[in-house]
Amino acid sequence: MVAQALKDSGDVSGVLDAPEVMINGIIFTSKWCHICKIYRPPRCRHCYSCDVCVEDLDHHCFFLKKCIGKRNHRFFYTLLFSLTVYFLLMLSFCTIFLVKNPNALFLSTITTFILATISLLASVPLFFFFAFHTYLIADGLTTYEQILRLYKSDKNPFHKGCWRNFTALLFGNQLSRHL
Structure with a gap:
């Protein structure tokens, strides 16, 4: 809301020093x-496909035509899980039908x-995409951070532990505090 108001007005007079x-x-x-x-707060990136800054941007999903970030990451992860289970x-x-009905x-049989x-x-x-995102969540990383290898030599400040990372994603607050 604030980001959109600043974007529309172009007024940056109230924003002088970069907050830390x-x-x-x-x-x-x-x-x-x-x-x-x-x-932008930490982990916020500008998505050039959507032309908006997204908090905790993981990636832009071209299949869904949406940015996956703080507000919808849990739904994206749930979608991956559900689709994987559905197809399995x-x-x-x-396979059970083909084995139990050889004379169908x-x-x-062809269908x-x-x-x-x-x-x-x-x-x-x-399954591999779901496993990759499970690994990212367990390590407290986003796809961009993994690709850019931002925390390979340093400690990841956003990693809260595997259990807390999952509970924050699945049950945490989705609303933006900054944008």
């Missing part, structure tokens, strides 16, 4: 977004085999 935020003993200086005309169940049921009609193949082709990449 301390997280787990590490001081972050907020960066200025020239497009949105705001100081579909593959299991198709030719059309039923079931096609469904099983589609389920297998969809579930394998989805």
Whole structure:
């Protein structure tokens, strides 16, 4: 809301000094977004596809045409989990049908085999994508931080421990404090 008001008005007179935020003993200086005309809090990035700054930006999902960030990361993770389980169940049921009904009609067998193949082709990449995001959440990283290797030599200040990272993602506050 504040970001949109500053973006629309172009008035930056109230924003003179870059605010500093301390997280787990590490001081972050907020960066200025020239497009949105705001100081971005830590982990906030500008998405050039959506043309907006997104808090805790993980990535821009081209399949969903949305940025995955603080407000919708739990729903994205739940979607990955649900789709993975769905396709694995579909593959299991198709396999059970093919094994238990060897004398089924030719059309039923072919249809079931096609469904099983589609389920297998969809579930394998989805499973690895879900596993990758599970790893990122457990380490307290975003996709951008992993790609840029921001915390390889230093301690990740956003890592709260595996259990706390998951509970913060799945049950934490989604509302933005800064934007």
